[in-house]
């Protein structure tokens with residue numbers, strides 16, 4: 001039997017009965033580090049081949065000038081570098097980037113646009129990109145902001161495999177990070193994506209000054225979606241000068257690993273992606289994240305606007321650890 005869970009004072013969802021509570025999740029967070037890692041790795045091995053890592057390449061298809069106020073984001077017009085704004089790319093340019101990504105070993109290509117929500121003309125243009133990228137034999141993903149039901153259907157009809165839209169943070173911390181769109185708006189976009197038949201890529205950002213309880217709250221909110229997301233990106237805040245979160249207190253790297261481990265325990269069948277923030281991580285820290293249950297990364301030397309490790313460095317790390325790319 002399902003019960004209604006209150007995600008925040010104003011958001012509630014019907015949860016499956018097997019859902020973990022915040023209390024149980026915090027008990028996991030508080031375990032001795034190696035016990036948590038052992039437990040998470042055990043869950044990981046039960047569901048996944050622990051050698052396999054999935055590689056997604058990002059491309060910013062429309063950069064900067066975004067009307068939203070996400071306090072972490074380099075692309076919000078109120079904080080962005082006006083010289084770095086770029087209009088929506090031509091389909092051919094995107095296809096060239098996708099070919100290069102495939103040649104380097106990426107299996108999924110994710111197109112990101114700095115929009116609150118796509119306009120109808122722009123969405124049509126993106127559907128042409130999706131069809132052509134898919135024809136190269138790559139999985140396709142897009143992150144274009146809020147979607148209504150019809151927009152989600154249009155993307156699904158074009159063959160888009162995944163839609164990325166993050167909850168970003170615990171519902172009770174969210175209001176201090178983003179003011180121009182509500183947590184509820186995100187949940188309804190995710191419902192439209194799910195109903196359209198596309199797979200859901202949904203995660204969040206940590207290292208924004210939230211508490212451990214709020215990190216746990218984000219993971220519980222993700223796990224309590226009516227169906228868990230197929231893909232869960234865990235981003236470590238990339239601090240960009242000019243954004244309100246520049247200078248936020250650095251997160252203890254072990255706390256980052258704990259967050260990955262708890263995500264693995266809460267969403268055993270989801271791909272957990274070690275996402276933004278890898279550029280500043282040592283190889284050893286990334287290895288710990290893979291052991292804790294991360295089995296996907298953003299690949300290629302650029303995220304959307306900020307750097308990511310070069311693919312040669314990642315390939316070298318995979319070789320040293322005996323990891324292989326998931327096909």
Ligand code: SAM
Pocket residue numbers: 072073074112113114115116143144145146165166168204205235236237238239240276304
């Ligand atoms: N504009 C669309 C939206 O916000 O839905 C799509 C692109 S937006 C850049 C996608 C996600 O990237 C955000 O929801 C956030 O979780 C993540 N992100 C953005 N800037 C980041 C940063 N500086 N560090 C870590 N993650 C970031």
Ligand code: DTB
Pocket residue numbers: 058074112143164166203204233234235238275276303304305306307
């Ligand atoms: C996600 O969760 N992380 C990606 C992707 N989805 C779109 C974006 C990370 C952005 C990092 C900052 C930047 O490069 O602008």
Ligand code: SF4
Pocket residue numbers: 066067068069070073074075076113114115116145
């Ligand atoms: Fe715009 Fe997305 Fe950046 Fe928010 S995260 S400011 S919606 S590009």
